[in-house]
Amino acid sequence: MTAQNARPDARFTAVRLGRVSRQVVEQFQRQLREGNLRPGDRLPPEREMAAQFGVGRNSVREALRELDLLGLVESRHGEGTFVSAPSPEALMTPFRAVIELSSTAAGTVMEFRRAFEPGVAALAATNLTDAGRDRLHAALTDFETRVTQGVTEVERADADFHLMTGHATENAAVIGVHTALYTLLRDVRSRVTSARYGPSDSAVAGHRLIYEAILARDPEAAAREMRAHLDDVSETLADFC
Structure with missing residues (x-):
C-alpha cells in the first residue's frame, strides 16, 4: 500500500481539561470509525498534532504510545507515524x-x-x-x-x-x-x-x-x-x- 498523508477530513480539535492524552486517543479512534483515517495514512508531525489538539508534544507522544500498544499506529524510522490495521x-x-x-x-x-x-x-x-x-x-x-x-x-x-x-x-x-x-x-x-x-x-x-x-x-x-x-x-x- 502506498503511504499517504492523513485525509483532509481527519481534523483534530482542541481537547478539554482532564487526561488529555486519553482524549487524543479517543479522537483518533473516532476518526478511524468515521473513515477519515485509514490504514497506511501518514499522521501529521507531532508539533502539528500538538497545535491541533492544543496540548504539549509530551501529551501527543503519550497518546501515540497508547495507540501503538493498541496496534493502531506504527512508527517508521525516518518516515513518520502511520495508521495501521490492528491484527488479532x-x-x-x-x-x-x-x-x-x-x-x-x-x-x-x-x-x-x-x-x-x-x-x-x-x-x-x-x-x-x-x-x-x-x-x-x-x-x-x-x-x-x-x-x-x-x-x-x-x-x-x-x-x-x-x-x-x-x-x-x-x-x-x-x-x-x-x-x-x-x-x-x-x-x-x-x-x-x-x-x-x-x-x-x-x-x-x-x-x-x-x-x-x-x-x-x-x-x-x-x-x-x-x-x-x-x-x-x-x-x-x-x-x-
Missing part, C-alpha cells in the same frame, strides 16, 4: 501480561469462552455456507485423525476447529474477536503441558457433536453442544492446572 495479535497485547501473571489465567479465559463461544456456534449454524461447511469438516477430520493416531500438533488442530467455527459465522467482527481469543488461548495452553487427548474423551467427542449441530443448521443445538463441550474442557484443565 495486537488486539491481545494489552491483556497478555495480565494473563501471564495471573494464577487463574486458564479459568478466566474459559469463563470468557463459555460466555462467548456458544453464541459463535449458534451464528455459525445460522450463517453456514458450503465453503464454511467444507472448512469446518476439514478441521474436524484433521483433529480426529491426529487424536486417533496420536500424532503431533493435536492442540493446534483443536484450536483450528474452533477457529473454523468462528469463520463459519461469516461475520467479520466475530471472526476478528474469535481469532484474537485464540491468539491469547495459545499462551494459556502452553502452560498446561500435561493435558492429553484421547479418542474416548467426551471433550474430544464434543467437536463432532458441535459440527453435526452446525451442519444441521440448528442454532440452539449448536450453542448447547458448544456449552457442554467447554464444560468438559474446563474440567480437564482444572485437573492439570
Whole structure:
C-alpha cells in the first residue's frame, strides 16, 4: 500500500481539561470509525498534532504510545507515524501480561469462552455456507485423525476447529474477536503441558457433536453442544492446572 498523508477530513480539535492524552486517543479512534483515517495514512508531525489538539508534544507522544500498544499506529524510522490495521495479535497485547501473571489465567479465559463461544456456534449454524461447511469438516477430520493416531500438533488442530467455527459465522467482527481469543488461548495452553487427548474423551467427542449441530443448521443445538463441550474442557484443565 502506498503511504499517504492523513485525509483532509481527519481534523483534530482542541481537547478539554482532564487526561488529555486519553482524549487524543479517543479522537483518533473516532476518526478511524468515521473513515477519515485509514490504514497506511501518514499522521501529521507531532508539533502539528500538538497545535491541533492544543496540548504539549509530551501529551501527543503519550497518546501515540497508547495507540501503538493498541496496534493502531506504527512508527517508521525516518518516515513518520502511520495508521495501521490492528491484527488479532495486537488486539491481545494489552491483556497478555495480565494473563501471564495471573494464577487463574486458564479459568478466566474459559469463563470468557463459555460466555462467548456458544453464541459463535449458534451464528455459525445460522450463517453456514458450503465453503464454511467444507472448512469446518476439514478441521474436524484433521483433529480426529491426529487424536486417533496420536500424532503431533493435536492442540493446534483443536484450536483450528474452533477457529473454523468462528469463520463459519461469516461475520467479520466475530471472526476478528474469535481469532484474537485464540491468539491469547495459545499462551494459556502452553502452560498446561500435561493435558492429553484421547479418542474416548467426551471433550474430544464434543467437536463432532458441535459440527453435526452446525451442519444441521440448528442454532440452539449448536450453542448447547458448544456449552457442554467447554464444560468438559474446563474440567480437564482444572485437573492439570
